[in-house]
Amino acid sequence: KAGVTQTPRYLIKTRGQQVTLSCSPISGHRSVSWYQQTPGQGLQFLFEYFSETQRNKGNFPGRFSGRQFSNSRSEMNVSTLELGDSALYLCASSGSPDSNEKLFFGSGTQLSVL
Amino acid sequence: AQKITQTQPGMFVQEKEAVTLDCTYDTSDPSYGLFWYKQPSSGEMIFLIYQGSYDQQNATEGRYSLNFQKARKSANLVISASQLGDSAMYFCAMRERGNNRLAFGKGNQVVVIP
Numbered sequence: 001k002a003g004v005t006q007t008p009r010y011l012i013k014t015r016g017q018q019v020t021l022s023c024s025p026i027s028g029h030r031s032v033s034w035y036q037q038t039p040g041q042g043l044q045f046l047f048e049y050f051s052e053t054q055r056n057k058g059n060f061p062g063r064f065s066g067r068q069f070s071n072s073r074s075e076m077n078v079s080t081l082e083l084g085d086s087a088l089y090l091c092a093s094s095g096s097p098d099s100n101e102k103l104f105f106g107s108g109t110q111l112s113v114l
Numbered sequence: 115a116q117k118i119t120q121t122q123p124g125m126f127v128q129e130k131e132a133v134t135l136d137c138t139y140d141t142s143d144p145s146y147g148l149f150w151y152k153q154p155s156s157g158e159m160i161f162l163i164y165q166g167s168y169d170q171q172n173a174t175e176g177r178y179s180l181n182f183q184k185a186r187k188s189a190n191l192v193i194s195a196s197q198l199g200d201s202a203m204y205f206c207a208m209r210e211r212g213n214n215r216l217a218f219g220k221g222n223q224v225v226v227i228p
Contacts, residue, residue, distance in 0.1 A: 033214045043205065043218040056215050088157055097214045100166055103149065105159035 004106035018079040025093030032074040037088040120219035137206030145211040154202040
């Protein structure tokens, strides 16, 4: 069974540009959540999707958005990139947002904003 | 308020020895889940072990075991028979009821030496 797949693995953008990151969950998983990891702030929750609906959102500006498709694949978009958006973006999937479900992460997308 | 606390400094561990990583958490929700993840330098977040708040027994997964002390709000990870490939950052995380919003600790750096 394939794991969580995130593409691309690396991205280099300049300030002001926008970027779209993709996450394909484990087959059969319908819940996808996104996290940002930086050396200063650690791992921070961005948002969570289940059955194409956003269920939770972290404390990030509106430049960060996401969506989930009917096949459970998810994308997150960051518009008007800032230097501080440079981070590792991790996606996690589980069967459902249930307290007993395990979450599995992908390898992440390393975004560098110049 | 910080929900997950990992306070140990970086650790050097002799190969084949056991190591214990401390994690304390804070929640008022009676239903929650606790996770440990390993993150090697490649960046991937690897699931190690999960403990549900209602689980009667401590979780075990191969060489990993979780010492769950609910009254003390403690969920320490024990890695037995350390291997060189265990060198990584280790993160403790908690999920509260009904969502996949993980709160992470700041991590513990472990270096296994031959």
